[in-house]
Amino acid sequence: MTDLSEQQLLTPNTVVLRDDERQRCEVWTRVMGYHRPMSSFNTGKKGEFHERTYFDERCCSSSQPSA
Secondary structure, eight states, rough: HHEEEEEESSSSOOOOOOOGGGOOOOOEEETEEEEGGGGGGGGHHHHHHHHOOOOOOHHHHHHHHHO
């Protein structure tokens, strides 16, 4: 089968990209009061980023009694 015939068998909503067609996603995060791309982080700062925990208000508000 050729690539074209394989794509025709897929559902219309399916997008197929080869690796050479993909674009790398740049992740930015807020550090020390300003936003920076993670690609500029050193090894230690990347480790800190992956160890972060995120606050979920829905999780905390359901256990609090309403006033």
